[in-house]
Amino acid sequence: MSVRVRFAPSPTGFLHIGSLRTALYNYLFAKHHGGTCILRIEDTDRTRFVEGAIEEQISSLAWAGVTFDEGPHVGGNHGPYTQSERFDMYREYGMKLVVNGTAYYAFDTAEELDAMRVRQQAAGIAPKYDRSAMRNQYTLGEQETQRLLSENAPHVIRLKVPLHQDVRFSDEIRGEVIVNGREIDDQILLKSDGFPTYHLANVVDDHFMEITHVIRAEEWLPSTPKHIILYQAFGWEPPTFAHVPLLLNPDRSKMSKRHGDVMVRDFAKKGFFPEALVNFVALCGWNPGSDNEFYSMQELIDTFTLDRVNKAGAVFDYQKLNWMNGEYLKRRDVHDLARELHPVLVERGYTYIDPAYVAEVIELVRERVAFLGDIAEFADYLFGDTLEPLTETGAASLSGNDTLTTALDTFRQGLDAASLADADAFKGLAQRAAESAGIKMGAFMKPLRLVLTHREVGADLFRTVQLLGHTRCLARLNAYLSR
């Protein structure tokens, strides 16, 4: 049987980085096995629906390179792929369970349920639907139940959990999991608004969409026994489950907004390369058993297996992600990068943005920054005519030093006299200028950089001079010397 997996987000907002990883693992697993990766929208909670969320999530996924073979946006022959469009199915299958005695009607109000939980907490017992004391099919009797139903009294359908039975399943990542039936709540399957809960919809859909492997976040592990019971109640074969570990905050709680960016769109906006993010996130909780840390999507597909997914949650290390992005910056094709950087340079109003020139600048400085966008800022003196003002300490280090001024002036005259073209020639010129003024080369380079770029750090100085060219160097030297 061919592998079929699904990623099933709910349209409640932007795509979370943890969701991206779950989607990625599904995608990698499917592609590794030549299977099918399906997108399903779980929009059964009408109160949390966010307009545009589906489109945003799909585009975030596509940005990262995760695409789907079936889904609301691409079709497929197991649709519809949006749960709200499958509304009738859930009612139908929920009713089948009522008929076969594995689910039942309940009429409790929210207040009654709250009161029940308060009572249970006060008594020190686990909050759980009390089938024998609440208002339901069993306590009310068939007649009263039918009467309430005929009156259209608000009601839900609950799963009748077998109390004296261990529920067991084998998780691909965690192994055998066994839970006693008495620990499992009589979960609501159909809400009073007629919509299914996640639990029912998920099981019905996974069955009819012929899902073979459910790869989802660990937070679903505690409710999996309910799903197993549902499969049993329907007489269906459950899929294989694999619960992947959570992405964590530095304090080891579930990764959330409080500690930094968590939405995929935020990472994109910050300038992360999708390849770097995917590479990094794939390695958070999985690794192929090799020291290599760099994987293209195809290499991930080739090497991904569930048995190498870790059990423990992984703290999301932003610092290491930055490093990885820098590595991609160093490896990417400079001309592609120049093209990508172009709009930023235009926006900043720079004049020296010829593609070939920009590529040279990128080549020169990219090993010093982690983001492509940083280059515009880092090397602004190479893209524009005007310099940012000197810092106070920079200005102070230049002032009141006549020999330095002499050396700078000598360097300027040398530039003026000859048309030098390569970095070594500029270096020779600088050496002679320093020597004739009687200062060390080392003492000359820093001020020279300062005058030419108004920065204390930067790429190789003489390559910088070369890229700047005679005109701009002269202009800057003159501006300083005649201040």
Place this chain on the structure above:
RNA sequence: GCACCGUUCGUCUAGGGGUUAGGACACCGCUCUUUCACAGCGGUAACACGGGUUCAAUUCCCGUACGGUGUACCA
């Protein structure tokens, strides 16, 4: 509280009955290009604890501790 899941350097991880417990990020140091960086080299740093099993346990088993998740008419 109860249930489930987890625990190798600060972080991501490799490993696995007998290893100098490996790599990466971060951090520190050194070297180098007569500058700042980059790079290269080196360093600090881990098997949560207690019992078993075994000739031998970080590795297997059981507890404990700690942490996480779940405990909704949310997903």
